[in-house]
Every structure is written in structure tokens, then in C-alpha cells.
Amino acid sequence: MQIRTLLAGVAMTAVLAGCATSGSQSTSQEERVQTAEYQGTLPCRNCDGIELTVDLKGTEQAQAAERTFSLDAEYLNHPQNPPKEHYEGNWDMISGTQSNPEATVYELTPNGEGQVYYFLKVDPNTLELIDPQLRKFENGQTLQLKRQQASAAQ
Secondary structure, three states: OHHHHHHHHHHHHHHHHHHHHHHHHHHHHHOOOOEEEEEEEEOOOOOOEEEEEEEEEOOOOOOHHHOEEEEEEEEEOOOOOOOOEEEEEEEEEEEOOOOOOOOEEEEEEEOOOOOOEEEEEEEOOEEEEEOOOOOEOOOHHHHEEEEOOOOOOO
16 A cells, blocks of 8 residues: 555656656746847838837747837938937737737837837738827838848847
């Protein structure tokens, strides 16, 4: 009787140890930072366009504090020659828009001052700038950014 209990205990320990090992392997994979860079030139009334680069770091499954972004905006041939804008902060994911409850929207909130940006995930390689009410602009295709490279582990 004691041998059965001992064997059952050893078997349970082996099973739990196996679960613990596989859990730590998946955790180490989740700890890798993924980066996706998107670029595009948005229309501008007073210039040739606004060159926009957005780097998203982290995954949709990561904790909010682990999802960061940087955004750079450069005005091309603007008469006042404004300086390049740079923002950093955290991004979050919103499920659904007014016209598509299945849509995925990324909300980019800069640290300190700066506006919040909303990007609709059109497909894995395309983001589209949308308004704060999560509606598409009429000239939506001109507001799209394309993914530059596959995600990389760091």
C-alpha cells in the first residue's frame, strides 16, 4: 500500500515537473519582444505629404506595459519647415469599430503631450489611420501604412 502511494506521488511529481518545464519554455518565448515597423506618406494640405513611421513593440497578448510604440512624423516640403515630430508611449488593442465589430484597432497613447492615434488593422501588413470615434476617413487608402519587415526577436 505504501509503495502504491509512493509510486503515485512520484508519478504526480513527474507530471507536475513536466508541466512546469513546458510552462517555463513558453514563458521564455513570450518574453521575446516583437517589433513591427509600418511606414507611409499621408496627405498634407500645405506640403507634399507627412512621412509617418510607426514601430510597435510587443504582442497583442502581452501585458499593456510591455506594448510600446514610437512614432515619427516628417513634413515634406512644408513652407514653415516644422521639425520632425517624435512620440513614444504605449499601445493598446480595441476590438471592433462602429462599422465592423470584428475589427482590430490599435490605440497609440504617447507619454506626456501629444495626440492619441488610432490605427485600424486592415490586414497583417497594413494599418489605416482612423478617427477617435473609430470611423474610417473617406480617403482611407491614402491614410494607410505598410509593414516594412517581419517581426524580430530581441
